[in-house]
């Protein structure tokens with residue numbers, strides 16, 4: 144019986160890994176134009192009340208050290224209107240694994256910005272949201288059309304980088320990319336402004352500015368100014384601000400040889416008034432982006448590093464959750480451990496926790512497979528925190 148179950152799991156897996164062609168990864172401009180003309184654009188809306196917020200928007204900037212961001216005038220201005228998170232950590236270097244982690248609860252050993260695909264049997268925050276029909280989308284600036292799967296899209300005049308797949312977390316998961324309907328919810332900024340103007344924004348979204356605006360190809364001043372200019376009108380927009388929580392953060396610290404703490408701010412009208420202009424030294428990681436959403440809407444966990452992860456403190460206060468203090472001595476989070484998508488050392492996909500408050504499909508897929516889970520449901524530190532590699 145046991146080996147039969149394994150054979151079924153492997154057969155399902157082979158079918159799921161549909162081959163991806165060169166023109167999907169590196170399409171020509173002509174191919175892009177042709178596909179753009181007919182690509183469906185998804186439109187999900189819902190109104191499911193949460194304990195602490197009804198809408199969550201995360202905006203990711205690039206590669207700045209904590210200290211540089213903290214003294215940037217635009218960030219200082221935004222910090223006055225929200226909660227500064229003084230103990231929020233990225234997980235590794237370079238960019239891609241950090242983005243991947245923030246939606247799937249692990250980075251699966253990724254240690255590069257290569258074209259990666261996380262197997263279809265790995266669930267994401269989208270599976271959690273869908274248990275309660277909570278609408279979601281990504282908004283990727285300068286993505287040429289909704290659901291574009293290519294590696295990058297450049298400015299067609301200057302050929303400077305605009306959109307890059309490595310900053311688009313959900314498209315990297317086959318559980319999203321293999322499903323045309325889900326894929327169509329990965330949209331660009333044209334769609335963001337359309338959705339904003341027409342009252343069609345989803346309840347969960349992930350926003351990636353282009354490589355100029357996110358500071359990647361520029362600097363903190365440009366990234367900070369873009370953030371202030373983008374957010375200021377939104378913060379006083381009465382449709383946008385309806386119990387809305389915004390997380391403004393960085394994918395990783397700019398210096399690989401030190402700890403990977405990143406500067407982050409929580410903004411929006413969901414932030415209790417008495418917390419505006421304050422700071423919060425609770426230990427958070429990118430996995431808190433998933434756990435805070437789960438706790439807010441009473442959703443299950445993915446059974447990965449999100450399970451024990453601390454929850455934004457004002458959200459924890461609204462749900463009665465008790466965050467744990469963490470001793471960060473020796474915690475650097477500045478390199479990846481071996482894993483399924485490591486370029487240096489392969490290791491199998493970690494088995495998730497399959498008991499307790501875990502998504503039903505995770506229990507079904509992985510439970511019968513057996514095996515020990517390395518994740519710890521009662522630890523806010525990722526399981527691989529002190530692994531020397």
Ligand SMILES: *[C@@H]1O[C@H](CO)[C@@H](O)[C@H](O)[C@H]1NC(C)=O
Pocket residue numbers: 152153156157160262263264265492508509512
């Ligand atoms: C998940 O998919 C991967 C890749 O196809 C495969 O190696 C693994 O055995 C699968 N695990 C389960 C539990 O189905």
Ligand SMILES: *[C@@H]1O[C@H](CO)[C@@H](O)[C@H](O)[C@H]1NC(C)=O
Pocket residue numbers: 179182183184285286287288289330331332333334
């Ligand atoms: C954004 O996506 C839409 C829908 O797929 C597409 O028609 C449009 O050309 C894209 N906009 C930009 C600026 O690339």
Ligand SMILES: *[C@@H]1O[C@H](CO)[C@@H](O)[C@H](O)[C@H]1NC(C)=O
Pocket residue numbers: 170171172175295296297298302
């Ligand atoms: C992707 O990037 C390469 C190298 O930077 C560039 O030559 C190419 O035109 C880009 N592809 C698209 C579709 O913009």
Ligand SMILES: *[C@@H]1O[C@H](CO)[C@@H](O)[C@H](O)[C@H]1NC(C)=O
Pocket residue numbers: 298303304305353354355356
């Ligand atoms: C990024 O977007 C801004 C508008 O938001 C635009 O001015 C800039 O030229 C874009 N970057 C590139 C490299 O095209």
Ligand SMILES: *[C@@H]1O[C@H](CO)[C@@H](O)[C@H](O)[C@H]1NC(C)=O
Pocket residue numbers: 361362363364365
């Ligand atoms: C950041 O880049 C902008 C635009 O290129 C430039 O004007 C500014 O001087 C730069 N700031 C710093 C601190 O390097």
Ligand SMILES: *[C@@H]1O[C@H](CO)[C@@H](O)[C@H](O)[C@H]1NC(C)=O
Pocket residue numbers: 399400401402475477478
């Ligand atoms: C991570 O940071 C620690 C502490 O600064 C340092 O000793 C170590 O070499 C860094 N690791 C990498 C891969 O840079």
Ligand SMILES: *[C@@H]1O[C@H](CO)[C@@H](O)[C@H](O)[C@H]1NC(C)=O
Pocket residue numbers: 208209210211396397398401402403404405
């Ligand atoms: C991230 O980088 C800055 C350097 O500006 C450093 O001061 C900060 O402490 C770093 N984070 C950690 C946790 O070391």
Ligand SMILES: *[C@@H]1O[C@H](CO)[C@@H](O)[C@H](O)[C@H]1NC(C)=O
Pocket residue numbers: 519520521522523
């Ligand atoms: C899990 O985390 C808890 C709390 O941080 C810790 O006390 C416990 O030892 C951990 N369990 C394992 C197996 O590491």
